[in-house]
Structures are given as C-alpha cells and as structure tokens.
Amino acid sequence: MRNVVVSLITITVLLGVSGCSFQANTPAPVETLYTGKTYKDKMKGSLKQSRYQVQSGDTLYSIAWASGRDFKTLAKLNNLHSPYTIQPGQTLNLSGQLPKPRPVRPSTKPNKISKVPKPAQSQTVTKTKQKENAKSVDPKKSQGYASTTNSQFTNNKSTFDGSGKISRWSWPTKGKVIASFSSTAQGRQGLDIVAREGSPIVASAAGKVVYAGSALRGYGQLVIIKHNDEFLSAYAHNKKIFVKEKQEVKLGQKIAEMGSSDSDRVKLHFEIRYRGKPVDPMRYLPKL
Template sequence: MVLLLGGCSFQSHTPAPVETLYTGKTFKDKPRGSVTQSRYRVQPGDTLYSIAWASGTDYRDLARINRLPSPYTIQVGQWLDLRSVKKSAATASPATKPAKTSTNTSRSTSAAVRSSKQKENTKPVDPKISQEYASTRSSQNINRPLKPALPRKVSKWRWPASGKVVARYSDSAQGQKGLDIVSREGTPVVASAEGRVVYAGSALRGYGKLIIIKHSDDYLSAYAHNRKILVKEKQVVKSGQQIAEMGSTDSDRVMLHFEIRYRGKSVDPERYLPKK
C-alpha cells in the first residue's frame, strides 16, 4: 500500500480504494480495450482499474462479477473472468424507457450522496459492489465516455482551495500521491476543472467525505476529508464551483487532500495548477 503522507497519522488510514482503483503500472501506457481475452491472469503492478482500462470494461462490473469486495485487492496469479463482465455490460447497454423522474430506483444507497438536507451516507462498502457503486444502468460509469461528452483535454486547472500546502506530491513508491492543503474548517473546496461527479460519499476508507470528479476520459481529480459535501453523483460542475467545505473527516487536522490522476496514475498536481 502506498502511504500518502509520511510521518503523519494519515499513514494509519491509507486510502487504499482510490490507490487500488486508479493506479497500475502494467496498463498505464496501453490503449483502452487492448486486452481481448476472456480470462486474465493478474500480473505484478496490476490494479483493478488498470485491468478494467485495458480490457475496456468497468471496474465495478469487474469487481462484482469476480466477487471482489472493497478495497478490491487482487493477487498476482489470480484469474479474472472478463467474458462475463463484457456480457453483463452488453445486456445493460440497450436503452430503456426513460423514468418519469430523475430518481433511479436501482441507485446505490451506499455510495449515493443525498441533498444537503438529507442524512450523510456513511454505510460501509457492500461486498457485492453493486451496493457501493451501483450497476452500469444506474450509476456514472467512470471508465466510459460521458454523455454529454466532456472535453478530451482539460485546458485549465485551478487550485481547489486556499490555504497552506503542507505536503507535496512524490513519485517514489511510498511517497505522497497528491497535495495536502491546510486551512480553516469550512473553507470552500472548489472543482479544479469542469467535470462530472462520479463519486461523492464517505464509504471509502481513509478519505473521509470524498468527492471524485471525472474531467475527461483520461483525467480524474479527488477531494478528501471534507466536512460537508455540496454536490451529488452524476452532477456536472464548473471549474471553480464550490463542491464541499474543508474538514477533518478521517484526518487528525483540518485539510484537503487533493489528487489528479491521468489514466489511473497519480500525477503531480502542481504540474497542472497555476503557480502561486
């Protein structure tokens, strides 16, 4: 596991799910869908997300079909069924009659974020995955193109919060995988770029109240330890729009842990953010 912040209590609750889902050395340079076989044997450096990317599937379907509970740990040499995942996705893809309301009756009650007037979701991750991330019919699919489509490139990034950077990105194996920004509790947390919220909740261990935004087919950003989440899944947000209030959930201090990921791999946010 990668420790996000050396020498701090953040080590005690390393956010394994995001690391498990969005990193992976084996496929980071391979085109999506390049793995076509019906079964795949896990190789060193693989993660659930990297395998999903290379096989052109959704990591949630991959976990559900192969009965992988959160945090989706896979072992070298383990065989994963890809054929059933693709078959499941194919049966879910035909269009269905539009619902009379915007509410999806099959939407997950574990990972979905209610409005600010409703109780914050804190249920643990369901081993069946569908309770955590829902099916392709009812939940935003992180691996598939967004409709309406978002830009292929992110032209401009902005700082997600004001405050002091107390920990910076490191590309070492056990280094920091993002930025830790310290400020006052309740400090506005804003979207670093335009995108769509693909996760908003508190079920992922080590991140507290977490928001993940998909900006394009390649880029994701993550915002952790919030006091209050102000957006919901599938919501499209503009660059600079407030999405949360800074807090200390799953942290020993008030701070925002911020990450940018390119094709599942952590990158240095300060390479993209404007100079301070």
Template sequence: MHAGRLTSNPFHIAFCLAIALLLAGCAGKSTPGGSYSGSTYTVKRGDTLSRISRITGTSVKDLASMNGISPPYTIEVGQRLKVNGSEASASSGKTSTKTAKVTPSSAVPQSSWPPVGQRCWRWPTSGKVIMGYSTSDGGNKGIDIAGSRGQPIYAAGAGKVVYVGNQLRGYGNLIMIKHSEDYITAYAHNDTMLVNNGQNVKAGQKIATMGSSDADSVRLHFQLRYRATAIDPLRYLPPQGSAPKC
C-alpha cells in the same frame, strides 16, 4: 484499470474509480517492511496519523484512541503505535497489494506525463501546502492543503462527479470528478459535500467544504490523475491566487 476504458454505467465507473484510488493509497502496505508487523507500526520521518491510517487500515480516530494521542496529534520518529491487526485488515492489504501490481501508481512514467498547459486547472482551495506529492512507494499521491473548517472546496476543472462517499478508509468524505477519458481529480477529508453522483460541474464550482474527516487536522487532500496514474498537481496548477492562463 484505466479510467478512460470503463463502461458507461455510472455506478460501475464510480465503483471502479474508487477502488483504483484506494489501491494507490494502500499500495504502501508493503513498504514499511519490519516497521509494520500487523499489530504495531513504528513511526518514520514524514509520517502523519492520516498516512499511517492508510497504510495499516486503522482509522485516525482509532489510532489516536488506542495510543493515547491527543490533538494536535503529534507523533515522533521511532514511536511504536498500536494498530488494528485484524485478519480482515491483513486480507485487505494482501488483496490491495496484489491488485496494485496490475495498475501501480507509476503506470504512466513521469517522462510520459502530459505537457503543462494541455488543460486548464484551477486551485481547489487556498492555503499552505503542508504535504507535497511523492513518487516513492507509499508516498503521498497528491498534495495536502491546510485551511479552516468550512472553507470552500472548488472543482479544479469542469467534469462529471463519479464518486461521492466515505467508504474508502483514510480519505474520509471523498469526491471524485471525471474530466475526460484521461483525467480524474479527487478531493478528500471534506466536511460537507455539496454535489451528487452523476452531477455535471463547472470549473471553479463549489463542491464541498474543508474538514478533517479521517484526517489528523483540517485539510484538503487533492489528487490529479492521468490515465489512472496520480501525477504531481503542483506541476499543472497555476501560482496560487492566479487564474489559469490557458
């Protein structure tokens, strides 16, 4: 499923792009191996409740409640967590994994990623990057930026909003912007969303405020996608606090 080859129907575009993004997040369901049995999950190094939520299909709120985890939601390597092992979750996982093979996150190999400077990108917000991009199976397909609730979130480039909603488990309040036939950006875990489907936005325009929807702390999960493939945003963003030089 390539973003640049979709029908011009905006509702179909929004649906297909949302599903493509969901598949990338859920592709990791096959990676935990024996660590995820369907009813329990064993914490690995680098795991957060947000990532475990994406892998198991269990909301962050349910994970915390089922396992007696309180803020700041600290978990330890080797800890066994109860998860929702329902048939619906299992079925969803199977479907996602099967479809993800058609459009894996590595559909465009790193050697074929676009050159730096091909397009101008702006930082969607300011703050410390608390989780970087990973090419590993089930790894983070974007960057997570910490901040304070209500902090402004900006469009990384000019484009058209193709998805505004919270139907994708693990992403909370999500916005996706299509910038061209090749590029899409995604902004997850928002508090308030200030744009609508089909709206044209300018680079640097405020589109949301930072929150913790479906996340274990206040943050922005930001993805940059090239031909439906998630690529490393840090490779293309200017230094924080600097304006793009292209």
C-alpha cells in the same frame, strides 16, 4: 530423608496447581487474517488482490482509485461498458490479461446497392437538417457541461462524454500547502492544503462527479471528478459534500467544505491521476 521427599512432592503439586491457574486465566493467542473481501478495511491505494467483491456504495471509479488502476482497464477486464454499472455482490477482476479483439472476417458477399438518391435531393435534405440543428443547439450545452445556477447543484441533464481536453486547472481551495507530492513508493500521492474549517472546496477543472462518499478508508468524505478519459481528481477529508454522483460540475464550482473527516487535522488532500496513476498536481495548477 522422608521429610525431604514429602517436601519435594508438596512443592511439585503446588507449582502444578499454580501453572494450571495461570493458564486458565490467560487467553489463547488469536491470529487475525485479512480476508481481502473489501477495500473499506484497507488503507488508500492498497487494494492489491486479483479479485474483488463489490460492496454497497462502490463505483468502478472508487475501486479503480483504491487499487491504483485506470478505470478503463478495469472496465475492459470485466467487459463493462459506459456508464460502468456494477452491483453489490458482483465479483470484479482487478488483474489479468485484457481480452484480445476479435478479428473481423471480410465479407465474401457482394454489397447490394439500393437506389441512389439524386444529388439535388441530398443537398436539400442536408441543408435543411443543418438549419434545424443550428436552431436547436443551446450554446451553453454545446460544450457538454451544465450551465451555472444559483443553487449548489447544477443541472446535470446535459451530456458529458469526457473526451474533451482540459483547457486549464485551478486551485481547489485557498490555503497553505503543508505537504507536497512524492513519487516514491510510500510517498504522498497528492497535496495537503490547510485552511479554516468550512473553507470552500471547488472543482479544479470541469467534469462529472463519479464518486461522492466515505467508503475509502483514509480519505474521509471524498469527491472524485472525471475530467476526461485520462484525468481524474480527488478531494478528501471534507466536512460536507454538496455534489452527487453523475452530476456535472464547472471549473471553480463549490463541491464541498473543508473538514477533518478521517484525518488528524482540518485539511484538504488533493490528488490528480492520469490514466489511473498519481501525478504531481503542481505540474498542472497555476503558479501562486
């Protein structure tokens, strides 16, 4: 009986030592929490938090794109005005109620009338100004877009107000469409087009470049173009980008070369967004 007790004690001690050894070599489980500080760690279109801290390389347009919101809505939420300049470290509201416009109180004071100009003088001045303006207007710049040059970059000194209508769209590259737009919650938000690496990518409509970089995970080397106050287009997975932010581009102008940045194959992912929401590009592109 004594031998049995000794044997049991020995087995218990050995098991305890073995257990301690096993626990010592096994690391404790670690829980990884997403802090929600930057969209760079998130997949495209998944920035769902209510506030966001601006990182280096961000633009209001790229943040709006990642959060699936209209840039004008974000601007109003954060009291930003054109050209919508933001700084690293700045905190932006991504959701909330838009500020209500302040009511304008009617003035109780009578309007003071100064000297009324003579009609003849007024007409003379008006005609003179019209002649001067007619001489100073450059027909190439009157449309708000830069004139074409032989270089890859266009002259971006001319103004672009983004309020004009889009006369027509064109295909951003020549290739084969391998994936179409889907309106489902988890569906594809644009078209996937394949061609040879280095194939030219062109602006699908005239506009201004509002983002050119690789900060948005899932898009690789990305270009976003603002066409007016309602439409944006995006060109993802590029090998090389030939445009820069704030540059004006023409319809059909080369903006990049097709590549495979942040993608499993060489392709162009092309999106069109209307008021911040993805729409089917096939509704706007000419039929093949």
